[in-house]
Amino acid sequence: MASATTTKTGQPFDREVLDSLLKRTGFYMPSFEIYGGEKGLFDYGPPLTALQSNFVDLWRKHFVLREKMLEVDTTIITPEPVFITSGHVAKFADFMSKDPKTGEIFRTDHLIKQVLGARLKADQDARGQTIEVEKPDEAQKKKKIKDVKIEKLDDAVAQEYHETLAKLDNYDGDGFNELIKKFEIKGPTSGVDLDPPKPFNLMFQTYIGPSADKPNGYLRPETAQGQFLNFQKLLEFNKQKMPFASASIGKSFRNEISPRQGLLRVREFLMAEIEHYVDPESGKKHDKFDDVKDVELTLLNRHTQLAGSEKTEVMTIGDAVAKKVVDNETLGYFIVRIQDFLLKLGIDKTKLRFRQHMANEMAHYAADCWDAELYGSYGWIECVGCADRSAYDLTVHMRKTGAPLVVRENLSEPKKFQEYQIDLNKKKLGPKFRKDAKAVEAAVEGLSQDLREKLSLELKDSGKITIDTPGLGSGKTELDKDLVTIEQREVIQHVREYTPNVIEPSFGIGRILYHLLEHVFWTRQNTDPKDAEPSARNVLSLPPLIAPIKVLLVPLSSHPDFKPFLRSLTTMLDELDITNSIDDSSASIGKRYSRNDELGTPFGITVDFQTVKDKTITLRERDSTKQVRASQEDICQAIEALVKGRETWGKVQSRLPEFTSQEVD
Numbered sequence: 140m141a142s143a144t145t146t147k148t149g150q151p152f153d154r155e156v157l158d159s160l161l162k163r164t165g166f167y168m169p170s171f172e173i174y175g176g177e178k179g180l181f182d183y184g185p186p187l188t189a190l191q192s193n194f195v196d197l198w199r200k201h202f203v204l205r206e207k208m209l210e211v212d213t214t215i216i217t218p219e220p221v222f223i224t225s226g227h228v229a230k231f232a233d234f235m236s237k238d239p240k241t242g243e244i245f246r247t248d249h250l251i252k253q254v255l256g257a258r259l260k261a262d263q264d265a266r267g268q269t270i271e272v273e274k275p276d277e278a279q280k281k282k283k284i285k286d287v288k289i290e291k292l293d294d295a296v297a298q299e300y301h302e303t304l305a306k307l308d309n310y311d312g313d314g315f316n317e318l319i320k321k322f323e324i325k326g327p328t329s330g331v332d333l334d335p336p337k338p339f340n341l342m343f344q345t346y347i348g349p350s351a352d353k354p355n356g357y358l359r360p361e362t363a364q365g366q367f368l369n370f371q372k373l374l375e376f377n378k379q380k381m382p383f384a385s386a387s388i389g390k391s392f393r394n395e396i397s398p399r400q401g402l403l404r405v406r407e408f409l410m411a412e413i414e415h416y417v418d419p420e421s422g423k424k425h426d427k428f429d430d431v432k433d434v435e436l437t438l439l440n441r442h443t444q445l446a447g448s449e450k451t452e453v454m455t456i457g458d459a460v461a462k463k464v465v466d467n468e469t470l471g472y473f474i475v476r477i478q479d480f481l482l483k484l485g486i487d488k489t490k491l492r493f494r495q496h497m498a499n500e501m502a503h504y505a506a507d508c509w510d511a512e513l514y515g516s517y518g519w520i521e522c523v524g525c526a527d528r529s530a531y532d533l534t535v536h537m538r539k540t541g542a543p544l545v546v547r548e549n550l551s552e553p554k555k556f557q558e559y560q561i562d563l564n565k566k567k568l569g570p571k572f573r574k575d576a577k578a579v580e581a582a583v584e585g586l587s588q589d590l591r592e593k594l595s596l597e598l599k600d601s602g603k604i605t606i607d608t609p610g611l612g613s614g615k616t617e618l619d620k621d622l623v624t625i626e627q628r629e630v631i632q633h634v635r636e637y638t639p640n641v642i643e644p645s646f647g648i649g650r651i652l653y654h655l656l657e658h659v660f661w662t663r664q665n666t667d668p669k670d671a672e673p674s675a676r677n678v679l680s681l682p683p684l685i686a687p688i689k690v691l692l693v694p695l696s697s698h699p700d701f702k703p704f705l706r707s708l709t710t711m712l713d714e715l716d717i718t719n720s721i722d723d724s725s726a727s728i729g730k731r732y733s734r735n736d737e738l739g740t741p742f743g744i745t746v747d748f749q750t751v752k753d754k755t756i757t758l759r760e761r762d763s764t765k766q767v768r769a770s771q772e773d774i775c776q777a778i779e780a781l782v783k784g785r786e787t788w789g790k791v792q793s794r795l796p797e798f799t800s801q802e803v804d
C-alpha cells in the first residue's frame with residue numbers, strides 16, 4: 140500500500156485546505172450552481188481553463204507534433220448503429236446495486252470497496268495501527284453508513300478483504316453478487332439486503348432530427364470511434380504509409396451511476412486520445428523503442444494483483460517487453476511516452492504507477508492494457524488508459540458497412556495459396572434482403588478462412604448456412620445454396636491486405652489536472668521575524684511551462700512614476716507570448732505575491748524606486764522566494780528561457796545579481 144499522502148515538503152496533505160483554495164480562487168465550480176447544481180457537472184474558472192489549455196498545448200506538442208500524428212476533430216453526436224457495431228450498446232456498462240427500501244443506487248464495485256475499506260480501517264484502529272483507505276468526500280460524509288459492527292477482524296478475514304480489493308476490477312455482476320452475500324454488505328443507510336447488481340449503460344441517448352420517434356443516437360463516451368470510422372481517409376492522407384497514428388481532443392459523456400470525488404468522476408469531460416495503427420505481422424515493433432528501452436517504470440502486473448497483492452516492481456521497459464510483462468514494443472513505447480508527458484506536466488514520479496488490467500477487466504478483444512494510475516487523497520486512480528485493442532474496431536465496422544478499413548500493400552514477390560472464396564448471388568440477395576442486403580454482404584465478406592471452411596461443409600451437408608449479422612433482426616441470418624457458394628480456389632496475391640491493430644493511449648484531462656494540483660500543493664510556513672505568529676501560506680508549484688499565468692507584475696505602490704514601467708513590461712512580455720498580470724492593489728507586496736503563489740504563478744517582477752533611477756527590476760521565483768535584480772531586457776529574456784524550459788532558476792540565479800529584500804507583509 141502506498142505511503143500516506145504528503146506534500147513535497149513532507150507535510151501531511153490536507154484535501155480540505157486545497158479544496159477551499161481551489162474554490163476561493165475560482166479554479167472550478169459546480170455547473171448550474173444558482174439552480175442548485177447538477178451532480179457530476181463542473182465549470183472551469185479562469186485558472187483551470189488556462190491550465191487545461193496549456194495541458195492541451197503541451198499534449199499536442201509532446202504527442203501529435205513529435206510523433207507526426209494526424210489530428211482530427213470528429214462529432215460528438217453519433218448515430219446508434221455505430222455504437223451497436225462497436226459493442227457499446229451491449230457492453231458499455233457498470234454494475235449498480237439498488238437499495239429496495241430507500242431507492243438509493245450505488246455503483247456496485249465502489250460500494251464493496253468503500254465497505255471493505257471502512258471495515259479494514261475499523262480493524263486497524265482497534266489494533267492501534269494506521270491504514271489508508273479512500274477518504275470520503277463531502278457528499279459521502281453526510282451519509283451515515285450502517286454496517287456490521289467491526290472492532291477487530293480475524294487475520295484470515297482481513298487478508299481476504301485485502302485480496303478481494305486488489306482484484307476487485309476482475310469481477311462481473313455474478314461475482315459482485317457473491318461478494319455482497321459473502322461479506323454481508325447491506326444498504327449503507329437502511330441496513331437491508333440490496334437488489335442483485337444490474338448492468339447500467341453509461342451512454343447518454345438522444346434524438347437526432349425532428350422525425351425520430353425513438354432515441355436514435357448517443358453522445359460519444361470516448362473519441363475513438365470517430366477516428367476509426369475515418370481510417371480509410373487518414374491512411375490515404377498518410378499516403379498509404381504504415382504505421383501511423385490519429386489523435387483527437389474533445390468532450391466525452393458518460394452517465395456515471397454515482398458521480399463523486401469532484402473532477403475525478405464526472406458526466407462530461409475532456410479526453411485526449413491516440414489511435415496508433417500497426418501491422419500485426421510486424422510483431423508490433425516500434426522503430427523508436429531503442430531510444431526508450433532503458434527508461435524505468437513502476438509496474439503492477441496482473442499476476443501480482445490476482446495473487447491479492449499491490450506490490451509494484453521497478454523495471455526498464457526493455458526488460459518488461461523482453462520478459463513479456465508488457466506485450467509488445469509499441470505498447471511499451473507509448474507507456475514510456477505517457478510517463479514522460481506526466482512528469483513534464485509536474486506529476487510526482489513517486490505517485491505514478493502503471494497497473495496492468497486483469498483478464499476479466501479487459502475488453503474481450505484487447506491483447507493487453509495498462510493504466511497510468513496517480514496516487515492522491517482518493518487512493519490510486521486510473522488517469523490514462525493504454526490498451527492494445529487488436530483489430531477489433533476496424534474489423535467490426537468493416538463487417539457491418541463493407542467499407543475497406545484495411546491496408547493494401549504491394550508485394551515484391553507474388554504469393555500463391557489456397558483460399559475459401561464465397562460468391563453471393565446478388566440478383567437474388569437484393570430482392571430477398573432489400574435494405575439489409577449490404578449488411579449481409581459485409582458480414583459474409585468479413586468471415587474468416589476457418590469459418591469459411593466450416594461453412595463450406597455445412598452448405599454441402601444441409602444446403603444452407605447461418606451467419607452472425609449483429610444488429611440485423613435476431614442477429615443471425617440464414618443463406619441457402621441458391622444465394623451462396625463456397626469454394627476453395629488457388630489465389631495468386633500481388634497485394635497483401637490486412638486490418639491493422641490499434642494501440643490506444645486515452646487521457647482523461649480533468650483527472651490528471653486534479654492530481655497535478657494535489658501533487659504540486661504545499662504550505663509554506665512564513666517565519667518572518669516581524670510576524671507575531673508564524674503563518675501558513677499555500678503554494679501551487681506548477682511548472683512554468685503549464686502555469687496559467689507566468690508572471691505577476693507588482694509596483695511597490697501606486698506611485699505614478701511606476702506606471703510607464705508596468706506598461707512597457709507588459710508589452711515586452713506580451714510580445715514574447717508570456718502570460719502576465721498586474722496587481723496594483725493596495726495590499727502589501729508579500730500579500731500580493733502570496734495570492735499568486737496560490738494560483739501557481741511562478742515568477743514575480745517588482746517595480747520600485749530603484750527602477751525609476753536605473754531601470755532595473757527584480758525577479759522573484761515562487762518556490763524559493765529568492766530574487767535577482769537586472770535590467771528589464773535581461774529579466775524578460777531570463778523569464779522567456781525559464782518558461783520555455785531552456786534555463787533553470789539555479790542558472791538564472793548564478794548569472795544575475797542577487798537581490799535581498801524582505802517581502803513586506
Ligand SMILES: Nc1ncnc2c1ncn2[C@@H]1O[C@H](COP(=O)(O)OP(=O)(O)OP(=O)(O)O)[C@@H](O)[C@H]1O
Pocket residue numbers: 393395402403404405406408410521522523524645646647648649650651
Ligand atoms: N467519469 C469520468 N470522469 C472523468 N474522467 C473519466 C471518467 N471516465 C473516464 N475518465 C478518464 O478517461 C480515461 C479513459 O477512459 P476509460 O474508458 O479507460 O476509463 P474507465 O476504465 O472507464 O475508468 P473508470 O474505471 O475509472 O470508470 C480514464 O483514464 C480517465 O482519465
